Each structure stands twice: as C-alpha cells, then as structure tokens.
Amino acid sequence: MSTSPDSQCVRVGVIGGGLMGKEAASAFGRWFALLDVPVRAELVAVADLSEPALDWFRQVPTVRHLSTDYHQILADPDVDVIYCAIPHHLHEKVYCDILDAGKDLLAEKPFGIDLASARRIVDKIAATGRFVRCSSEFPFLPGAQRVIAEASSGRLGRIIEIVSAFHHSSDLNPDKPINWKRQVKYCGEIGVMGDLGMHVAHIPLRLGWKPRRVFAQLSQIWSQRPDGHGGMADCDTWDNALIHGELDLGDQTGIPMRWETKRLSPGATNTWFVEVLGTEGGVRYSTAEPKTLWTFRRNGNTQTWTREDLGFGTPYKTITGGIFEVGFPDVLQQMWAAFLCERADALEGRFGCATPEEALASHQVFDAALRSHKEGRAVEVN
Numbered sequence: 384m385s386t387s388p389d390s391q392c393v394r395v396g397v398i399g400g401g402l403m404g405k406e407a408a409s410a411f412g413r414w415f416a417l418l419d420v421p422v423r424a425e426l427v428a429v430a431d432l433s434e435p436a437l438d439w440f441r442q443v444p445t446v447r448h449l450s451t452d453y454h455q456i457l458a459d460p461d462v463d464v465i466y467c468a469i470p471h472h473l474h475e476k477v478y479c480d481i482l483d484a485g486k487d488l489l490a491e492k493p494f495g496i497d498l499a500s501a502r503r504i505v506d507k508i509a510a511t512g513r514f515v516r517c518s519s520e521f522p523f524l525p526g527a528q529r530v531i532a533e534a535s536s537g538r539l540g541r542i543i544e545i546v547s548a549f550h551h552s553s554d555l556n557p558d559k560p561i562n563w564k565r566q567v568k569y570c571g572e573i574g575v576m577g578d579l580g581m582h583v584a585h586i587p588l589r590l591g592w593k594p595r596r597v598f599a600q601l602s603q604i605w606s607q608r609p610d611g612h613g614g615m616a617d618c619d620t621w622d623n624a625l626i627h628g629e630l631d632l633g634d635q636t637g638i639p640m641r642w643e644t645k646r647l648s649p650g651a652t653n654t655w656f657v658e659v660l661g662t663e664g665g666v667r668y669s670t671a672e673p674k675t676l677w678t679f680r681r682n683g684n685t686q687t688w689t690r691e692d693l694g695f696g697t698p699y700k701t702i703t704g705g706i707f708e709v710g711f712p713d714v715l716q717q718m719w720a721a722f723l724c725e726r727a728d729a730l731e732g733r734f735g736c737a738t739p740e741e742a743l744a745s746h747q748v749f750d751a752a753l754r755s756h757k758e759g760r761a762v763e764v765n
C-alpha cells in the first residue's frame with residue numbers, strides 16, 4: 384500500500400453516496416474545526432451505482448476517484464479506510480469484500496441484514512484482522528455522554544427501569560412513497576429495528592446492559608405505499624417495535640429495560656431518548672430538548688429533578704464556543720474522530736464507536752424480538 388504524503392492523514396473512501404455518504408463528506412470537509420484530534424482525515428474516493436449521486440461529490444475538492452464500481456475503490460492503494468452506507472441486503476457481501484481488500488471499515492448499521500449475516504461479518508473481521516466499528520453517533524452528544532457518566536457513577540442506587548428510544552414520524556403520512564427501507568428484501572425482516580435499533584442499543588450494551596429475555600410488540604401500521612409510478616407497493620416491514628427486556632444486574636434480577644424504535648410516532652422528527660431511573664438518582668436526555676439534561680436525586684424524603692442547560696461539551700473539543708448548541712452533523716464528526724483515534728490507538732479513555740460485538744449483540748436482541756412476536760411470549764436472547 385502506498386503511503387500518504389501526510390502520514391497523519393487517513394484517506395477515506397465512501398461506498399454509497401446517498402444520505403449518509405454525503406454526511407460523511409460534510410464531516411471531513413470541516414475537519415479543521417476539531418482542536419484536539421491527532422489524526423487528520425480526507426475523503427478521497429467515492430463509489431455509487433448512481434451517476435447523479437457521484438456528481439454531488441465532484442464539488443468536494445479532496446475527492447480524486449469516483450466510480451460506479453466499488454471494486455475500483457477497493458483496488459485503490461491510496462484509500463486506507465472505507466465508510467460503507469448502502470442498503471442492508473448488500474452489507475454482508477460488500478463489507479466482506481472491503482475486509483478482503485485489506486481496508487479498515489466504518490460500517491453502517493444494522494451490520495448485516497439479519498443475525499446470521501452479522502455473525503458471518505464478525506467471522507470475516509476475525510479472519511482478516513481489520514479494524515471495524517459500526518456507525519452510531521448519538522452517544523457522542525454531550526447529553527448522552529452525561530447520561531453514560533451518571534449511569535456509570537454508582538450514584539443511582541438500585542436501578543428501577545431503563546428506557547432507550549428512537550422515534551420518527553414521517554411515515555405517519557400514507558402518501559409518502561415507498562423506498563428500500565420499507566421493504567423486507569432490502570431492509571430485512573427486522574424492519575424498523577434494523578433502521579433505528581443500533582441507536583437504542585449502543586449505550587445500554589456499552590454499559591453491559593444486554594437483556595436476558597425479551598417480549599416484543601411489533602406493529603405494521605401501513606401495509607402499502609405509493610410506488611412512485613402511479614401504483615401501490617407492498618410495505619412489508621415492521622413500522623414500530625417495542626422490545627420489553629429483562630436485565631440482571633448484580634443481585635437485581637429482571638430489571639425492566641425497554642427499547643423503542645418507531646417510524647410512526649406522532650410529531651417526532653428524529654427524537655432519540657434515554658432515561659435511567661434508580662432509587663437514589665436518575666438521568667434523562669432527549670434530542671427533542673437538545674440542550675437540556677434532567678438529573679434526579681433523592682435525599683431522604685426529598686426528591687428533586689434538576690434541569691441543566693448543556694453547552695457544546697463534545698468529547699473532542701472544537702473551535703465552537705462552549706455555550707453553543709450541538710447538532711447532528713457535529714456528533715457525526717465526533718463519531719468519526721473517535722473511530723479514527725481508536726484506529727490509531729489514541730482514544731485516551733474517550734467513548735468509542737459501537738464494536739462489531741455490540742452490533743452482533745443488537746442483532747441477537749432483534750432476532751429474539753422477532754421470535755417473541757411470532758410466538759406471542761417472552762423468549763431468551765441467544
């Protein structure tokens with residue numbers, strides 16, 4: 384492999400230049416905003432089947448290789464790392480090709496279309512020894528970091544319950560045309576859990592909170608949508624999923640932990656929410672109020688929820704003033720900084736991206752949710 388003129392610069396190739404491929408380009412385009420990241424990154428190559436998608440990347444000055452064939456990007460010796468953001472039915476084949484080509488990978492969730500596929504990807508990572516992580520950006524929000532710190536602090540007492548949720552609402556409109564995310568053959572049988580599930584699984588799994596048993600309620604609310612050509616198409620994925628889990632922690636067994644993923648949640652645009660309640664303390668954060676952190680304390684009979692205004696307290700410092708608000712593009716860039724620092728063995732105790740093992744564990748929970756719904760009973764997570 385040839386070396387970059389700047390040995391600290393990681394050369395990134397994107398496979399899939401759609402919604403998320405463009406977001407990655409935006410994160411690299413303002414890398415100079417990061418103050419304390421020892422690794423530089425540049426987007427140098429993009430592969431997409433669609434010429435219009437590739438055309439968008441012509442305006443990115445660092446991009447020097449565009450192709451409709453991703454194999455061309457994989458054969459490029461001047462690409463170190465691949466970000467792959469393509470439909471779920473292609474994950475296994477393309478991720479394995481990336482690893483066989485000797486590239487490191489930031490993979491998109493759900494990390495394979497189903498549990499079996501995720502297992503084969505994890506086996507391939509072990510066989511090739513490449514550095515791989517799974518995309519999940521919300522834990523890099525300052526509010527989410529505070530939730531993690533509170534939950535790990537030992538200040539919460541005995542845990543009463545945990546909720547981790549991600550709610551969308553654009554699918555409420557039955558006139559919204561079908562796309563690949565609403566069809567089992569592209570999105571997977573897990574449906575909305577594949578789309579939104581890694582986002583609700585990442586923090587609980589990182590805290591060691593994998594449910595032992597789950598009972599799931601899966602709903603399909605619209606079964607057809609306009610096909611965009613004057614007809615109707617089957618919309619056969621689950622729209623909403625409520626996974627009621629049981630968690631064992633120390634001497635506490637059966638702690639309720641609910642993972643919610645909803646495409647039809649009235650009024651919610653992209654609301655990611657986490658709440659952990661204990662007998663002595665609690666913590667609650669939602670992107671619906673992105674600046675606000677709620678913490679709970681009990682002192683004898685006095686119970687107090689405290690509201691705190693958060694600033695720009697991201698894991699990696701940036702040029703942005705500490706009083707300003709954080710948004711989606713910011714946390715995406717933070718996730719990329721964590722990925723590249725961990726790859727360079729320079730994470731220095733900061734929060735790391737979701738691991739392949741965590742992605743696999745999320746699939747184990749979603750697979751159990753499918754079984755639970757089918758059988759109408761609580762099932763063990765394998």
Ligand SMILES: NC(=O)c1ccc[n+]([C@@H]2O[C@H](COP(=O)([O-])OP(=O)(O)OC[C@H]3O[C@@H](n4cnc5c(N)ncnc54)[C@H](O)[C@@H]3O)[C@@H](O)[C@H]2O)c1
Pocket residue numbers: 398399400401402403404430431432433436451453467468469470471473491492493518519520577578
């Ligand atoms: N992390 C997040 O917040 C987040 C948000 C949305 C989507 N995603 C994930 O990102 C992935 C992509 O989702 P999206 O919303 O960007 O989808 P998208 O439909 O906007 O983009 C997918 C792109 O992949 C391209 N493509 C399809 N087959 C290809 C192939 N063989 N070679 C090269 N390009 C190909 C398509 O032409 C399209 O441009 C999915 O895994 C999805 O779950 C993650």
